[in-house]
Amino acid sequence: MKITLDEIQAFVTVVDVSSITAAAQQLGQTVSAISRTLTRLEEKLQTTLLRRTTRRLELTEEGQAFLEKARDIIASVENTEEQMTDRSAQPAGRLRVDAATPIMLHVVVPLIAGYRARYPRIQLELNSTEGITDLLKRRTDVVLHIGPLKDSTLHSRRIGSSCVRVLASPSYLATRGTPRRLADLASHALLGFTQPESLNEWPLLDENKQPLHIRPSLRSSSGETLRHLALQGNGIVCLSDFMCCDDRKSGRLRQLLRRNTLEVRQPINAVYYRHTVIPARIASFIDYLIEHLPENGFDA
The missing domain is CATH 1.10.10.10 (Winged helix-like DNA-binding domain superfamily/Winged helix DNA-binding domain)
Known part of the structure; x- marks a missing residue:
């Protein structure tokens, strides 16, 4: 049988x-x-x-x-x-998308209404995983990933890029003062990540001309949590433009040590399992992101 x-x-x-x-x-x-x-x-x-x-x-x-x-x-x-299916028909079927919470909230969610209007036959599932996503185990079609890629069994398309900056709220700076030199950071509350430790490497050169590795006084696994902590005046943070560009433009967060800041641009990729032919439902989503995201990065 x-x-x-x-x-x-x-x-x-x-x-x-x-x-x-x-x-x-x-x-x-x-x-x-x-x-x-x-x-x-x-x-x-x-x-x-x-x-x-x-x-x-x-x-x-x-x-x-x-x-x-x-x-x-x-x-x-x-x-x-x-x-x-009929090649003349619009892409259809279930599409499972996964991304860390900040990417989901600041990159994906603002584009969903337009995407659904263009592709009404796609049944979207949006999930947020802060760590590495196993596409096969979680039955995920597309993962949006920021930073370098390592898994050669997967295929990817670059959908954008984003600079990282050192930021603090006006309320924090009014209370604790504004750091003018790298050494001034030693007397401030620094907000950082629990993991990976590489995210606590800021785009500032230390006395050995190496990227500054901070020791956070307050840590979180989520960049979105760190953003809110910074907005509420809890300390200085280093975050990517894709989630903080509007905060800088509105003055809710201010960039610090601008002259000392290196340009570190993180790639943002759409990652999917390596098919012989990419399914239309996956291609439609990735193409839509590329079409609507800023060509010159989120700092534009």
């Missing part, structure tokens, strides 16, 4: 959400139906894919090997369905 696509989909969903109950809710089925599907799949394959206990699910070695093939099968079916 041959395995079915529904059985493969049930297995992958259970693994992705780490729960038969959650998978049943996501797929609109009962828990018992999903459980029976998994059992039937294992019987057909004549192997155990998942070790199930009352507290957790764990992939067997055979299950891990099958999972990789199962993901390829699902991706292939989705791409085939899309390529076989």
Whole structure:
């Protein structure tokens, strides 16, 4: 007896959400139906894919090997369905986009109304992950990433760039004074990231002519949290223009040590799994971003 696509989909969903109950809710089925599907799949394959206990699910070695093939099968079916639709029709289907909260709020969200008006048949899902996103595991179509790329199994298109600057609010500067020299920062509250530590490297040269690595007195994993902390007068921060350009223009944040600041421009890329032919729904979104984002960077 041959395995079915529904059985493969049930297995992958259970693994992705780490729960038969959650998978049943996501797929609109009962828990018992999903459980029976998994059992039937294992019987057909004549192997155990998942070790199930009352507290957790764990992939067997055979299950891990099958999972990789199962993901390829699902991706292939989705791409085939899309390529076989009427080429004259607008792009359609579900599009899952992931980005860190600042990129989602300041880059993506302002463009969503226009994108949906142009492509009404696209069903958008917008998710925010602060760390590195596994496109296959999270079933994500496009990840917006700022900074250098490392994974060669993925494809990317540059959609923009953004400078980083040292900033503080007028209320903070009125209370603590304005630093005029690099050494003055030692007496100020510095806001930084919990991880990666490379984000605490500011575009200022230290006494050894190396980029200044700060020791934050207050840390956060989110750039958006740091932005709000700076706006509320909690300290000095180093953030990218794509999220703070309007704050600078309005005077809510002021750039510090301008003459000492190096031009550090971070690339912003749309990252997606390497397909032979990029699906139309993915291409439509990336093209729209490139069309509507500033050509010369967010500092323009």
